[in-house]
Amino acid sequence: xxxxxxxxxxxxxxxxxxxxxxxxxxxxxxxxxxxxxxxxxxxxxxxxxxxxxxxxxxxxxxxxxxxxxxxxxxxxxxxxxxxxxxxxxxxxxxxxxxxxxxxxxxxxxxxxxxxxxxxxxxxxxxxxxxxxxxxxxxxxxxxxxxxxxxxxxxxxxxxxxxxxxxxxxxxxxxxxxxxxxxxxx
Ligand SMILES: CC(C)(COP(=O)(O)OP(=O)(O)OC[C@H]1O[C@@H](n2cnc3c(N)ncnc32)[C@H](O)[C@@H]1OP(=O)(O)O)[C@@H](O)C(=O)NCCC(=O)NCCS
Numbered sequence: 503x504x505x506x507x508x509x510x511x512x513x514x515x516x517x518x519x520x521x522x523x524x525x526x527x528x529x530x531x532x533x534x535x536x537x538x539x540x541x542x543x544x545x546x547x548x549x550x551x552x553x554x555x556x557x558x559x560x561x562x563x564x565x566x567x568x569x570x571x572x573x574x575x576x577x578x579x580x581x582x583x584x585x586x587x588x589x590x591x592x593x594x595x596x597x598x599x600x601x602x603x604x605x606x607x608x609x610x611x612x613x614x615x616x617x618x619x620x621x622x623x624x625x626x627x628x629x630x631x632x633x634x635x636x637x638x639x640x641x642x643x644x645x646x647x648x649x650x651x652x653x654x655x656x657x658x659x660x661x662x663x664x665x666x667x668x669x670x671x672x673x674x675x676x677x678x679x680x681x682x683x684x685x686x687x
Contacts, residue, residue, distance in 0.1 A: 504571055504592050504593065504594065504595065504629065505629075506569070506570075506571050507568075507571070507573075507628065510523070511523040511568045511573055511575075514575070514619050514620065514623050515619070516615045516616060516618065516619035517615055518579060518580075518612075518615070519577055519578060519579045519584060519612060519615060519616060519619075520577075520578055521575035521576070521577055521578075521587055521616060521619055521620060522575060522576055522578055523564065523568070523574075523575065523576070524559070524560035524561075524564040524574055524575070524576050525560065525576075526557070526560060526561050528556075528560045528576055528583065529553065529556040529557040529559075529560050529561075530553075530556070531582065531583040532556035532559060532560055532583075532586070533551065533552070533553045533555070533556035533557075535583070535585075535586075535602070535604045535605075536551040536555070536556065536602075537551060538602075538604070538605050540605070541602045544602075544637075544638065544641050544644065545600065545602055546665065547602075549666065559574075560576075567588070567589075567590070567591075570591065571591060571592045571593075572588070572589045572590050572591045572592060573588070573589045573620075574586070574588040574589075575587045575588065575616075575620065577601075577603070577612065577613075577616045579607070579612070583604060584603060584604060584607040584612050584616075585601060585602055585603035585604055585607060585612060585613060585616065586601060586602050586603075587599070587601045587613075587616045587617065587619075587620050588600050588601065589620065589624060592624070592628065592630060595629060595630055595631035595632060596630070596631070596632050596634065597621075597624045597628070597630040597632070597633045597634070598633075598634055598635065599617070599620060599621065599624075599633060599634075599635050600635065601613055601616065601617060601644075601647070603616075608643075611650075613647045614646075614647045614650035614651045615651075617635075617647060617648070617651040617653075618651045618652065621633045621651060621652075621653075621677050622682065625677065625678075625679050625682060626679075626682070631678070631679065632676055632677070632678055633653075633676065633677045633678075634674060634675060634676045634677075635648055635653065635675050635676075636659070636662065636663065636672035636673065636674055636675070637672060637673050637675070638663075638665075638670055638671065638672055638673070639658060639671060639672075639673045645673060645675075648675040649675075651677070652677055652681055652682070653675035653676060653677045653681075654675065654676060654677070654681065655673055655674070655675050656674045656675065656676055657673070657674060658671050658672070658673050658674070659671065659672050659673075659674055
């Protein structure tokens with residue numbers, strides 16, 4: 503078991519955005535964002551997505567995740583909520599992350615920058631030795647986000663994930679501390 507972080511969940515800063523802890527008053531924006539068909543297609547959010555799902559996510563779940571060694575963040579820019587970036591758990595130095603970005607903020611590097619910020623914090627300050635994420639190979643956008651944030655594709659895990667009652671293949675991506683060294687990669 504990894505040591506639990508001391509203190510409150512921090513705010514992390516990147517180019518043009520910050521990753522901050524969720525607040526209860528984010529529920530409306532999350533409920534609106536998660537009506538998006540792409541978020542419902544590629545992530546494990548409940549479908550249909552109700553306001554109470556959002557209230558649970560930004561409140562009790564976010565607090566519980568931090569208390570158990572993970573960290574769920576709101577990604578915020580000058581104009582408000584841009585998306586979600588989360589470390590679901592950190593076990594034996596292995597962190598698993600996931601994300602979505604609101605439709606209006608897509609296509610301008612928001613998710614890859616937010617993923618870069620989260621994964622570097624995990625590797626340099628939280629003691630992670632491997633950050634990994636999975637994406638369906640057909641989710642081109644998510645695969646590109648991972649690569650642009652410096653993750654390496656390791657292969658396709660067959661029938662690895664249960665998504666809406668169906669087993670799907672996923673591409674496995676990882677980032678290790680050595681990948682952050684200049685000249686590596
Ligand atoms: C996938 C998703 C996170 C991408 O967010 P984004 O902020 O638009 O991504 P970025 O702007 O950081 O793009 C990074 C790269 O991916 C490419 N990209 C993004 N979306 C793409 C798409 N739908 N098809 C092809 N390429 C795409 C960008 O062109 C960019 O490529 P580049 O490095 O060659 O310039 C967003 O579309 C989303 O929230 N989708 C629904 C939820 C989801 O799929 N979550 C991940 C589950 S594994």
